[in-house]
Amino acid sequence: MTRRLTALITIVSALAASCGGTDGDASGSITVYSGRSEELVAPLIDQFEQTSGISVEVRYAESAELAATILEEGANSPADVFFAQDPASLGAVALGGYFAELDGALLDEVDPGFSDDAGRWVGISGRARVVVYDSGKIDPAMLPAAEDGFIDPAWAGRLAVAPTNGSFLAFVAAKILIDGEAATLEWLEGIKANNAPTYPSNSVIVAAVDDGEVDAGLVNHYYLFRRQNEVGETIAANHFMTGGGAGSLVMPAGAGILEGSDNPDAAATFIEFLLGEEAQRFFADQTFEYPLASGVAANDALPPLADLAPPQIRLSDLAGALDRATDLVAAAGLL
């Protein structure tokens, strides 16, 4: 037994030695905290390394958790770039004062409506809120044009939501900014009164709708296309709400450069690459998001961005309304 233990320890130390290799900051290397999943963006980052000669170390995790990590690390963060899924996580870091101001040339490449007002982060690709529905059970003509239609008792038990999910909370924050707190609380209470089934995430809702477990759900638009890529045809379909309210929100995934970055030039080159044609085309075709720069058009399967009529709110304000949104979701009894 003791020998077995000794052997174990030896193996572990050998393995540990083989994977502990972190080489310090050679010039021309950056660390990216990516809230975008490795499955989606790793090919893009490989491409960047090859074309630019800058080596990139990436830490993948959930956007909100990486934002929290940056806030905990404070000035000691090893990150140069934070590449996040949603404006709320970016806003959290911006409000904490850890983002440097971006170069005007980078900001100019994107419609200012999709970036931070103070220029601390820039939108990279757009993700629209949609209703995913079971096309076998629901006639799309019966679907409401705005989220307010779903508090009708006709929808009792039929619309799934993901109250703990970052995108849902960002949507609620947007609704606060558009309709005010009272109306938002009323809507949330309506959803609760309708006994909306709650799920942990968008992806699970899309799978549940496609599996016939629930009729419809409030999600982001691209999960459906991922599922189609994997299973072929789906019974689930997307409905874009066009009312100009929070239900038509388009949330950018975006990126910013950390104030404490020791290689801000390479970091800026990375963001420039993300906004370039190659990367934007990748977002259009591989992740089914809306490209926000370089004049690249959205995938044919999607309605054009110009037709979506997203609400006129300042995305910079979204993070500020987030805490209130969580309070209201809790007050309505959805948490």
Added chain:
Amino acid sequence: MTAPTADRLGPPARGTGSRRDDKAAPTWLWIAGVVVVMPALVPVVALVARVGGASNAAWDTLASARTAQLLARSIFFALVVTTAATTLGVAAAWVTTRTDVRYSRLWSTLLALPLVIPSYVLALAFISFAGPRGLFADTIGIRLPSISGFWGAAAVLTLATYPYVYLVVRATIVRIDPSLEEAARGLGSTAAEAFRRITLPQLRPSIAASSLLVALYTLSDFGAVSLMRVDVFTRVIYAQYQGRLDRTPAAVLSLVLMLIAVTILWGESRSRGRSVYFAAQAPRPPARLELTPRQRTAAYGFLSTTVGLGVVLPVLVLVAWLARGLLTGGVIDMRWGAVVGSLSGSVAAGVLAMIAAVPVAVLAVRHEGRVSRALRATVYAIFSLPHIAVALAVVFFASRWLGGLYQSFVLLAFVYATLFLAQASGATEAALTQINPNLEEAARGLGDNRLQVFRRVTLPLILRGLMAGGALVFLTTMKELPATLLLRPTGFDTLAVRVWSTANELFYARAAAPALLLLIVSAVPMYYLIIRPRQRT
């Protein structure tokens, strides 16, 4: 067997044991105990410090009726799962070690495996198997009733956690002297009576220690309950991390979870009271109960149902996902780095936790007192905390004061070991309570010093328990996610990270391969460390 041994058995005696024989522990043992528990204090102190500056939002969340309701449901949920998992785990340990079922080593290995399946994968597998358009409805053509909800989630978590009880109890049961049971049988007791009156009392410390782990794990689980749509307390904590810039509400709520854990722990040690449980050591393997044909059918039915639901069903679903992905033109993207990462992290965590468990368990069992109770409480408290809370506290601490150790393998391994130390020390405590201190004292009397006694008498006797504890840590580290994501060295990959990264984006087909690998690479060391050595003890 001699009379003094028999005296100790049966209903636990009160107050006579030398468990509380407070010969002061040597200073170095105290130092060792404090040193190994020290890392666990970092997150606890960080959370308490944060609560000091908590905002109104934090207290409002805590004081709301909804929070109280969720808390009550969480506790009831943990109670249901703990009861079920304990029953299942004890039965599985008994059937595989004490009856003449065939292929008992194969069953033994399979029965431990649900522990490595992340609970959200297990839940996903059940949902996608039993859903209205799921695998079952697709192939059989019959729609099953929905399995989501309180009882479905309880079933999934029972399957995910009974291996805690099974492994710890199994390590104990093989060391119980069979002659007492045999004597009881000879005097006319049925097998069931002999089990209840002779075996069960000796298993009490193991059952208590492992069901404590089940209860705490269940309280802190988020994956399965959220997928199966049960509203429990961890959900509120998770939402606070997702939906707030202000981190204090999450800290306050995490502390509540920790206080519940400490309360449960207090209840557990009260229930054990001053009883003594040590039993003679098995000098020989027990005669295995010969089952009647009907009993044999029942035993196989029980084993195959448990393994079927806990291992075969999820594996089938994973294989179906994989096949579907391959059929629609997907490729299996194998990353061997993830296998190496998972194994090295988990083995390191297991070994570190085994080393650290020794002083904690020895102090808790042999030198019970205020300090050793506090050490033990800290170890269990950290086990009950959401990993994200622990990871963020470590981020804060390590990024400031640990320099190059931040985001290093060494730190990650220490964090794993700290998170799961309770599993190793629980199993070790259970093993230690089984040893009669007279043995150790006899060795002392014969001139050995404390270290020699430990090495020559105590360690060989608790080794099985210690290894079982190490195995628990190994298996749970294999599926650990939140701390891995935030604290791993850049580029360090694990199978659990692969599963998360793919399943999270709804690439179930791509998630299947790493999930299956997770099972396979866990099964092999399990077999060699836990199941096979029995033949030689």
